[in-house]
Amino acid sequence: MSAALAMTSPDASYLASLNPPQRAAVEALDGPVLVLAGAGTGKTRVLTTRLAHLLISRRVSPYEILAVTFTNKAAGEMRERVAHLIGASVEGWWLGTFHALAARILRRHAEVVGLHDNFTILDADDQLRLIKQLMDGSGIDDQRFPAKAVLGIIQKWKDRGEEPERVTGGGEGKILTLYRAYQDRLKTLNAADFGDLLLHNLTIFRTRPEILAQYQQRFKYILVDEYQDTNVGQYLWLRLLAQGARNICCVGDDDQSIYGWRGAEVGNILKFEQDFPGAQIIRLEQNYRSTGHILGAAGGLIARNRERLGKTLWTAAEEGEKVQVRGLWDSEEEARWVGDEIEAAQRKGIPAAQIAILVRASFQTREFEERLLTLGIPYRVIGGPRFYERQEIRDALAYLRVLHQGADDLAFERILNTPKRGIGPATVQQLHTAARALGVPLFEAIARLVETEDLKPKVRSTLRGLIEDFLRWRNQLQTIAHPQVAGMVLDESGYTTMWQQDKSPEAPGRLENLKELISAMAEFDTLAAFLEHVSLVMEQVEGAGNEAVTLMTLHAAKGLEFDVVFLPGWEEGIFPSSRSLDESGERALQEERRLAYVGLTRARKKAYVGYTARRRIHGQWEDALPSRFVAELPKEHIMSETSRGMFADGYGRWATNSGYGSGFGERTNFSYNPPARAVSVTRRAQAYSSGQRVFHDKFGYGTVTQVDGDKLTISFDHSAAKQVMAAFVAPADGE
DNA sequence: GAGGTGGCGACCGAG
DNA sequence: TCGCCACCTC
Numbered sequence A: 001m002s003a004a005l006a007m008t009s010p011d012a013s014y015l016a017s018l019n020p021p022q023r024a025a026v027e028a029l030d031g032p033v034l035v036l037a038g039a040g041t042g043k044t045r046v047l048t049t050r051l052a053h054l055l056i057s058r059r060v061s062p063y064e065i066l067a068v069t070f071t072n073k074a075a076g077e078m079r080e081r082v083a084h085l086i087g088a089s090v091e092g093w094w095l096g097t098f099h100a101l102a103a104r105i106l107r108r109h110a111e112v113v114g115l116h117d118n119f120t121i122l123d124a125d126d127q128l129r130l131i132k133q134l135m136d137g138s139g140i141d142d143q144r145f146p147a148k149a150v151l152g153i154i155q156k157w158k159d160r161g162e163e164p165e166r167v168t169g170g171g172e173g174k175i176l177t178l179y180r181a182y183q184d185r186l187k188t189l190n191a192a193d194f195g196d197l198l199l200h201n202l203t204i205f206r207t208r209p210e211i212l213a214q215y216q217q218r219f220k221y222i223l224v225d226e227y228q229d230t231n232v233g234q235y236l237w238l239r240l241l242a243q244g245a246r247n248i249c250c251v252g253d254d255d256q257s258i259y260g261w262r263g264a265e266v267g268n269i270l271k272f273e274q275d276f277p278g279a280q281i282i283r284l285e286q287n288y289r290s291t292g293h294i295l296g297a298a299g300g301l302i303a304r305n306r307e308r309l310g311k312t313l314w315t316a317a318e319e320g321e322k323v324q325v326r327g328l329w330d331s332e333e334e335a336r337w338v339g340d341e342i343e344a345a346q347r348k349g350i351p352a353a354q355i356a357i358l359v360r361a362s363f364q365t366r367e368f369e370e371r372l373l374t375l376g377i378p379y380r381v382i383g384g385p386r387f388y389e390r391q392e393i394r395d396a397l398a399y400l401r402v403l404h405q406g407a408d409d410l411a412f413e414r415i416l417n418t419p420k421r422g423i424g425p426a427t428v429q430q431l432h433t434a435a436r437a438l439g440v441p442l443f444e445a446i447a448r449l450v451e452t453e454d455l456k457p458k459v460r461s462t463l464r465g466l467i468e469d470f471l472r473w474r475n476q477l478q479t480i481a482h483p484q485v486a487g488m489v490l491d492e493s494g495y496t497t498m499w500q501q502d503k504s505p506e507a508p509g510r511l512e513n514l515k516e517l518i519s520a521m522a523e524f525d526t527l528a529a530f531l532e533h534v535s536l537v538m539e540q541v542e543g544a545g546n547e548a549v550t551l552m553t554l555h556a557a558k559g560l561e562f563d564v565v566f567l568p569g570w571e572e573g574i575f576p577s578s579r580s581l582d583e584s585g586e587r588a589l590q591e592e593r594r595l596a597y598v599g600l601t602r603a604r605k606k607a608y609v610g611y612t613a614r615r616r617i618h619g620q621w622e623d624a625l626p627s628r629f630v631a632e633l634p635k636e637h638i639m640s641e642t643s644r645g646m647f648a649d650g651y652g653r654w655a656t657n658s659g660y661g662s663g664f665g666e667r668t669n670f671s672y673n674p675p676a677r678a679v680s681v682t683r684r685a686q687a688y689s690s691g692q693r694v695f696h697d698k699f700g701y702g703t704v705t706q707v708d709g710d711k712l713t714i715s716f717d718h719s720a721a722k723q724v725m726a727a728f729v730a731p732a733d734g735e
Numbered sequence B: 001g002a003g004g005t006g007g008c009g010a011c012c013g014a015g
Numbered sequence C: 001t002c003g004c005c006a007c008c009t010c
Helices: A002-007 A020-027 A043-057 A072-086 A098-108 A124-135 A147-159 A173-188 A194-207 A209-218 A232-242 A266-270 A292-302 A331-347 A362-375 A391-404 A409-416 A425-438 A442-449 A457-479 A482-492 A495-500 A507-521 A527-537 A578-600 A628-632
Strands: A033-037 A065-069 A094-097 A221-224 A248-252 A280-284 A323-330 A355-359 A379-381 A549-553 A562-567 A603-617 A620-623 A638-642 A693-696 A700-708 A711-716 A722-725 A729-731
Touching: A020 A033, A020 A043, A020 A280, A033 A043, A043 A065, A043 A072, A043 A221, A043 A248, A065 A072, A065 A098, A072 A094, A094 A098, A098 A194, A098 A232, A098 A527, A124 A147, A124 A173, A124 A409, A147 A173, A147 A194, A147 A232, A194 A209, A194 A232, A209 A232, A221 A232, A232 A248, A292 A323, A292 A578, A292 A603, A292 A628, A323 A331, A331 A355, A331 A362, A331 A562, A331 A603, A355 A362, A362 A379, A362 A549, A391 A409, A391 A457, A391 A482, A391 A495, A391 A507, A391 A527, A409 A425, A409 A442, A425 A442, A442 A457, A457 A482, A482 A495, A482 A507, A482 A527, A495 A507, A507 A527, A562 A578, A578 A603, A578 A628
Parallel strands: A033 A248, A033 A280, A065 A094, A065 A221, A221 A248, A323 A603, A323 A638, A355 A549, A355 A562, A379 A549, A562 A603
Antiparallel strands: A603 A620, A693 A700, A693 A729, A700 A711, A711 A722
């Protein structure tokens, strides 16, 4: 590090604002470095400054730096910040996600693994269809191994960097055979799935040392973000590339490793020192994001995990408000609670964009959406059904894929009979058989078949027309701009007409989406570039949602921060998720706990944790127990309250005659230490009138001054007048 | 070959 | 509750 310091120019003002460990992390340019960056400790700042520092102090060409992230969002942010810092474009840099960078390398050497450089990248949907096709008649018991499970096993192998010949971990012989068949099939389709992007890179590096050497020499410095989320394959990829210059800097936080389910190995970060001997370890522990109470609550929780490298976050900020933990009757009440607290926060001047609701699983967003809709609070859901996953978009893309890459049977099959052309499963089967017999892609096989007498006349002329159309469109691609060609394809194929004639209410929206797709294409120079973007980025086209509350999963929230964060659904089975626990037990529990830690540490000023006694699952009301994580939150950092009549506290005064919401029927007993009298409390809509004395859990006693449906305006004795939902007050009885 | 219906399992997570 | 798939009918 002293060498690096010596080289630092005195006018390196960008270094001045860093704290000592941050500065150390930026300046340790030589050899392997592991930066353990706790939540909110300025990790992105360190990464970008380090990149700028490399360019400025070492005069390294940007093309000699490999900077890897996990998400497109992180890559985009880094790009933007570095460009801003050095005042130049980062176009063409080796800065991107593992998948994007691996795809770039693979396109250059595709022939080594038997692909062409215009190979298609398949998404999960295509993969599953392919597996299903291969499983038909493979003799695999699809009860015991549904296609999804088989795909899961294959993906695990790929995540570990194991080609079929390399598979070690025991496993079913039949599934291994299927893995081989699957890989062969992908090759015929001139396609790669996500796992292949990395895996083929490994194959290329392993079998062609001269190619590896070329990249080893090129990348003088390697920078890795979110190292705790790397899987074995990614680790091997990095290690091979780093063997050249040996200057690799990995930034990560073992406490935020939440991707074990997709093969991430916390082990990678835990054994960094062994993997890269002589590694420097730098800890960033000063948190600049959250208040003391939020940090204390999160820290107490994560301390329950074993197998940590250990960090102690601290903050110079004030203690702030305690984390509010709230027990509620059911998920509907939970949604009302969150909605009301959001309104309260907004009244205090917190903008909607600074408020987030973070859930464990995406289906949990629905009830909140409904509530926010009712309250008229703008919101946006991140990670919902994505633009590129919509039916009409996938169909349109299938046309474009066939156009670009004729061997893409999966795409071709998708649109063979879309719009309806009278080509049913029987014909498709016949075409497949022919293609297999000829050993050529579907498109090619059909082109040949229509010249024979093997097909029924009607089918034959239909297919002949389709093939001719594609050949024509492909020709036009030479002379006409690709967005225009895309428009022609959709119109001339009858696809646009199909939706125009569709009477369903969604049809107009779909046509809109298709227009949007075509206009999005204009941003790319070539059809190939556009398709690459789509398969790698798959980004959601975000509505104008700057002033909106954010609803998303905890996974999607990593790396983000908000003033106010709601963490609902802290119930056993939901969070920690019983599915995870069933799959991998203690390991999974620790990962779930890290997820809770990630959730809490997203909050700057205030965090809320909610749990309910009853929740609708699969449309059925089911009883729930508070998550063990609730009990693990250190008492001194939380403020706990429960809805009236629920648990020991709050019970008694409120068990009867509680003025809860409306239309609720009989409730079954709640089994978590229920007070006897709380059993089967029937809650009815309580009518209030102006002048009536009431009690509110938070604001205390007050007098109703106005009634507007279930919204009351109350003049509180010890607090300003407020609008409150009737559900949240009770008639004052024991003053 | 198309379209309708009823039963059943899912609802975990990213590129 | 919802969406998918198997099965049915025309």
